Amino acid sequence: MLRVAVVGSGPSGVYTAQALVQQSLVPDVHVDVLDRLPAPYGLVRYGVAPDHEKIKSLQNNLRAVLEDERIGFIGNVEIGVRGIAPARLLELYHAVVYCVGAAKDRRLGLPGEDLPGSFSATDFVSWYSAHPDARAGGFVLGARSAVVIGVGNVAVDVTRILARGAAELRPTDVPDDVLGALARSRVREVHMVGRRGPSQAKFTTKELRELGSLPDAGIGVEPSDLALDPGYADPSELPAVHRRNVEVVRGWAAAGEDASRAQARGIRLRFFLRPVELLAEDGRVAAVRFERTVPDGSGGVRGTGSYEEIEAQLVLRAVGYRGVPLDGLPFDADRGTVPHEAGRVLREGSPSPGEYVAGWIKRGPTGVIGTNRPCAKETVTSLLADAAALSARPIRGEPLAVLRESGLRPVQWPGWLAIEEAEAALGRSLGRRSVKIPDWAGLLRAAGADDAPRVPAA
Template identity: 40%
Template sequence: MTLNIAIIGAGPAGYYTAEAALKHWGGGARIDIIDRLPTPYGLIRAGVAPDHQSIKAVTRRYEATNLGAGVRFVGNVMVGRDVSVDELLGIYDAVVLSVGAPHDKPIGIPGDDLPGVIGSAAFVGWYNGHPDFADLQVPLDHHGAAIIGNGNVAIDCARVLAKTTAELAVSDIAQHALHALERSAVRDIHIVGRRGPHQASFTTKEAGELGHLERAQPLLKSGDLPPVEADAALEPGHRKMVTHLRGFAEQPRSDKPVTIHFEFFRRPVAVEGAGRAQRLIVETTRLEDGRAVGTGELHAIPCGLVIACIGYRTAQIPGVPYADALGRFPGDDAGRIANRLYASGWARRGPSGTIGTNRPDGFGVVEAMVADGLVSRGGDAPAALDALLASRGAAPVSFAGWQRIDAAEVARARAGAPREKIVSVSEMLGLVG
């Protein structure tokens, strides 16, 4: 008998889990990949920087999974609104939650609720054309912007703020963001981290790209760098990244109009301003046993925009246990949450790793299903889901429907750009028919 599996979330974790199930059961499995948006690919579409098109090529692999026998994309269906997890468990033999971690962690400092303070999920969603953030108000009328965090997302945000319109126009950045950035007054971009260059989690590629921007120069204080001989203890890749940072510290000041300031050993303590963000107050830190310890020395960074790149949380789903302290679903190392209910990707392990990290994660969940002795209980789950959604007036979007949206976006592209994203769900549904 055929196994019926529902995967909630059409991002990398969901597709790698589907791929693993197909490799194990082949034609013995029917898989529905359910997503609340009419568009698949999750973080690839809405999280990967628009000027990193080569990374987005992985969607061809996901497309092949979707076009295979026994796999359906069921878009525009929200679990918890259109159908519950308990209902899905009644229809399918197993349910996998691969919903990622779409919500920003709060900064947790005074003033973090002022207008102008934005989480990176929101800011990245805004420039990537995510429907939830298309109307986000991003203040770009101040010369300063502060980005809190020392990971690749922080560099992505800095790079997008720093690039020229011409550099961005050939990407798939959303048109509304391109227009806003064209009028931007931001000239000083501060990347703020509590610890030092050796503790930063930038990759070599991301850090290196900052040295090749048309109108922006990255700078850092040479005194923030440890002695050169200390680099020998680093992993080779991390050592190369730090070498880029050393180069930024050594280069003379250019006449480029935008400066990216690396603010190492700075701990955010407050956002201040009259009715809006106007400055970020940071405390100078020092390292003690690898931890950042405040020195009491305070410094103000003038800025009208503060972007927090400090982590993400998985959205809660009614009826599913949630570990608030972890910001994700609780479960064992294999992704088991409850009987026949699993999680994969960030929903299982938290927001860590690369896109490719989700592949072994998905395969691990399928191994857990096999170890649990998952068996078919019979029935036609896809038909049962369709009937339930129809009774509730839901309008699911198939993969063929997504292909029509995709074709329309490609047809609307600016010269040199791969596509022009449609940011309105109602407009997408109008194209699907």
């Protein structure tokens, strides 16, 4: 038998496990999917917005894979100095595939970035997604005006949640305290701002269109921003997704600015503005100063020396993610990834026997959920090519026993099912559908592992 550990139970990890058990070259394979959290599915559970039920339904596909008898789920397991070291893990399995994602936000590196009222978009997403590591105290949405810096799908998500009414989110699995905060929200304007134009923005057309269909929020664009984008005037030569994005924005521009004034909240899309400073008043963020940019003729932008300030008592930075080092694994700090060759981890330039990577920690935070399939397949192909040598290596210990001896309290699949039932019961008690348990203590208690020692994430 070839025993493989996959670290990470998001799409990249589950697709890796699926590819391993479905191949026919090595028929006798068992895969344990490990996760730091007691709940599986990674960003599908803790990153996809609650009102995106179609995307969240991907959990059903991931669930079908994890229920395969050749695959085991082992949650609540840290890898590194606070749990089990990669070197020890490699003694328990013939191979280990790390699918740990990119957990850190990119920073802007601007004056005032750390002012009260300025947050990463991931902080906000973790809060409304009930991630157990979400910032203490949540969010009190007392701001009148919010600025979201970035024009990717994460920026669109947080903009939409800020502009959406709490009643519309009640049928979802968001915690009651999040619904309460959104119901009390004083936010009336949300500005989503990008340094380039609509023809270069990273959002997908489906996400973008949703901003214009919110029942209690209007949307407006600035004609002077759009005039700077050559692709906006003539989108015929643009790639299809960018052309569709431009067509959506053109429709909003044709509808006129007044469409955003009659609603409870207004969304303003701004382009060709580069943030240069977050400005304070009474010790909190009060505005963002932007420099006007223009296309540089080479696909980028250059500053013009002209500046504009947008009022904001809440700023959410959505400018991308970055991988973080994992104790005991090599790390390329410039790329934010683990060095690899076709998925094989490289140590000092040479493949490290039995160690592999897939997903964002392999390729960087690029692509959509489906991109993880070919990425996982490449890694699994490399692993299978090495299988004869890997399976000849002796296994030193039974994984669950060693994890427990290390002071960990693994949560297996029945524990996760118990969490699901507890969340369904919580929803029933609130007159709602299933509602997520938002804290470590509650999750571990529901899983029957509440005596597990917990070390907060770094």
